[in-house]
Amino acid sequence: MSRKVLLWIGIAVLCIYIGIALAAPLIAPQGPIAITGKPLQPPDSQHPFGTNEVGQDILAQLVFGARITLLYGFCSALLAVTISTSIGIVLGYYGGIVDEIACRVIDVVMPIPMFVLLIVLTTFFSPGIVQVSLLMGLMGSIYGIRIMRAQVLSVARTSFVEGARAIGASDVRIMSRHILPNVMPLVMVKFVSSSQQLLLMGVGLSFIGIWDTTTVDWGTMIQNAYSQGGLALGLWWWILPPGLAVIGVSLALAMIGYSFEDKFNPRVEVNRI
């Protein structure tokens, strides 16, 4: 299968997910926490995916969970990429003492294990979607700053930047009009791959239980079904839908990221032929 086909499949799948997330109130008007049936009902016409242990509709949880899961995945990735790109451009363009200090700070911060720190911080701050996205975004940005900075360093030494400076373009203009477009492909690749990583990280965090019970995302649904014995009772419709939903979106993002990487990185393409 060619990379282009993969890219379009990935984008199509992602659009379906976003569409479902946006249309959640239309698909399930009762909301994710309303009790609408008897507990542990198997799938029927009223509850296409059955109900969970307290009688909440699993389809409703699934579509509303899509909102939360996609929201923290994309928001944190957007934040991470924005921070790492802007700081990376400033550091790479100006260099000098600020760059030196920032690099040393990154050296110091890098070895700190982010996943555990995230658990500690989300426990400390009452975990809401905003806090978790912010924290994940901030932590995800640290790794990106170096990569962006290295990329900017090579762009900042090119002759067109020199030329722009010679005709009197301001620093801000050079950074936003000349350097940013040139690092944009890398930014896109980073955005897609961070969305996948941070989305999986968020689902993992909710699987081990950072949220309160009113926040329903796919990780919580899986955790709930698993810990309440959905597996042992053989209630596949309880545990499979959220799991497959996570896998679907993660694969779609992986496909997009993979084809982006090839498209923007000619060297990789040569190696893979």
Next chain:
Amino acid sequence: MISGSYLLRRICYSAASFFVCMTITFFLLHLMPGDYITNYLLSLSNQIPQAAVDQFRHQFGLDLPLTEQYVLYIVNILHGQWGYSYAYGQPVFSMIVEKLGWSLILLVPATILGILIGTIIGAWSGWRSGGKQDLAIFNVMIVIRAIPEFWWAIMAVMVFAFYLRWFPLGGYTSISILSTGLSIPDLMYHAILPISLMTFFIATGNYYVMRNSMIAVIGEDYITTARAKGLDERDILWRHALKNALLPMVTITTFQCAAIIMGNVFVETIFSWPGIGFLTTEALTNRDLPLLEGIFLLDSLMTIGAMLLADILSSMIDPRIRMGDDE
């Protein structure tokens, strides 16, 4: 060989990293609502006379200025006094150290096997990069990595333990140890499935690194030279390519040994294996901040140490590497 000043600088950075971690945990503990009296002695806090409360605060140094408390805290951390767990009332440090042993039972075999398998498949795949088999393996690996670890673990439990009944559903021992005592075969029987899963995760992670490293090496001039002078392909692989491609693996391996301490949170939680990962989930459920902070401190200590070791090792093996000097 590694230079003294470089080594010293690396050690300073590592110390600074741990210092940052300790500072974070100190301030979190202090910003926490309530103090030890309201948190531990909730039922008594209204009845205790003020004098006793003052006495308590004095005894525990809570009436000192923040800077002095901070210094005391750091000194205590360095002495291995990491505070007490809310939920268990036990010293955090000894709790974590006890669980660490259990984690290592899974981690040591899984890391060794995972690195071996990942390196071999990655090297082969990189050597054949662009070929049909390489692409097939590469695509499979992408799919494997796209699926969350806990989902793999749940599926493994469902298939191998629930339906096929080859392995127990979880735990570290059978109920029979009450009469017979802990036995190694029984422990192994419970450990095989989690170990295999962790091996699987570590191997897929290593695969990418090894494959990329291999691809970078076979693009080098000395490989072309070796080919040009008519060396056997197998000779090139074993004597030229593999040796050089293995270099980045030193860094990754060392780093991984520390990082997977946390990486096994999911496996341990799903298999109810009484290690650090399981402890983390429990502490999170109980919102046991001192215990979580202890786990965080231990994990950062190990990660920072591993990174330092990796830097030193790789600059000893490869004289071209001088990490820390950017560009």
